[in-house]
Amino acid sequence: GNSVTQMEGPVTLSEEAFLTINCTYTATGYPSLFWYVQYPGEGLQLLLKATKADDKGSNKGFEATYRKETTSFHLEKGSVQVSDSAVYFCAWISSGSARQLTFGSGTQLTVLP
Amino acid sequence: DAGITQSPRHKVTETGTPVTLRCHQTENHRYMYWYRQDPGHGLRLIHYSYGVKDTDKGEVSDGYSVSRSKTEDFLLTLESATSSQTSVYFCAISSQGGGGQETQYFGPGTRLLVL
Numbered sequence: 001g002n003s004v005t006q007m008e009g010p011v012t013l014s015e016e017a018f019l020t021i022n023c024t025y026t027a028t029g030y031p032s033l034f035w036y037v038q039y040p041g042e043g044l045q046l047l048l049k050a051t052k053a054d055d056k057g058s059n060k061g062f063e064a065t066y067r068k069e070t071t072s073f074h075l076e077k078g079s080v081q082v083s084d085s086a087v088y089f090c091a092w093i094s095s096g097s098a099r100q101l102t103f104g105s106g107t108q109l110t111v112l113p
Numbered sequence: 114d115a116g117i118t119q120s121p122r123h124k125v126t127e128t129g130t131p132v133t134l135r136c137h138q139t140e141n142h143r144y145m146y147w148y149r150q151d152p153g154h155g156l157r158l159i160h161y162s163y164g165v166k167d168t169d170k171g172e173v174s175d176g177y178s179v180s181r182s183k184t185e186d187f188l189l190t191l192e193s194a195t196s197s198q199t200s201v202y203f204c205a206i207s208s209q210g211g212g213g214q215e216t217q218y219f220g221p222g223t224r225l226l227v228l
Contacts, residue, residue: 004155034216043117043203043219044156089155093215100171101148101205101217103155 006090006104013080013111021075021107023064023090031092033057033066033073034101038087047075047088080111116140117220119204125226132191134223136204138184145187146171146205146217147179156203162187194227201225 007022025031032051036044048057053068062077073090090104116139126132136145144163148156148171158171160179168179176198178190191198202223209215 036219043221046216046218049216091155100158100161101156103157105153105155 004090004092004102004104006088006107008105008107009087010108010110013109015082015111015113016079017111019075019077019080019084019109021088021090021109023073023075023104025071025073025090025092025102027071027092027094027102029094030068031094033064034091034093035062035064035073035075036089036091036103038089038106040086044089080109082111082113085109085111117204117206117218119202119220119223121223122221123224125228126194127228128195129193132194132225132227134189134202134225136187136189136220138187138204138206140206140208140218141184142206142208143184144207144209144215144217145181146207147177147187147189148203148205149173149200150203150222151200159189159202194225196227199225199227 003026005024034049035047037047038044048059050057050066056065064073064075087106087108089106091101093101118137120135146161147159150156157173159177160171162168162181180188204220205217207215207217
């Protein structure tokens with residue numbers, strides 16, 4: 001069935017380390033892909049998105065490239081900060097009539113000073 | 114930030130009691146959604162609305178009903194709350210439905226505890 005598989009957490013990094021959070025999806029057609037971030041006690045915020053193959057979404061130093069051949073949308077950042085500590089969710093939505101965002105289970109990131 | 118508020122933000126209730134959560138938006142967006150967030154499951158869609166009085170079920174709709182009498186308000190009702198409905202509930206809005214181009218914007222959440 002349709003799903004999103006995210007790298008399990010928690011992930012703990014030192015400040016300025018390189019971050020990768022893996023995300024692969026199973027979907028029919030050509031979905032749009034998203035990364036959302038949830039800071040403690042808050043709702044989800046859109047971090048970045050990509051709507052077609054080979055698109056790269058980027059925001060706040062984070063990047064993710066829509067790889068259709070590997071059905072992946074891995075999140076990367078070259079140098080993390082303490083303020084990046086949050087839970088990160090990968091998600092997709094169908095390009096068809098379905099309106100449901102399908103989410104991964106989330107990856108908790110903690111960045112230590 | 115998208116103008117979305119949820120009320121209440123926290124609620125404790127007892128099994129068997131009815132509970133209504135409210136989502137209010139100031140963006141005049143057509144589509145509104147209710148999700149629940151549980152550990153290990155990410156967010157799962159409960160119900161959504163594609164216009165006033167137009168609603169449809171999501172992945173985990175059993176035990177929930179919704180109503181939308183105005184564009185700006187989307188209500189989620191637990192007719193008879195159960196402990197399995199203890200969760201964090203998020204409302205989301207979008208200007209378009211499906212098509213792959215929409216972005217959903219989320220409210221701050223309501224934390225519900227059913228004893």
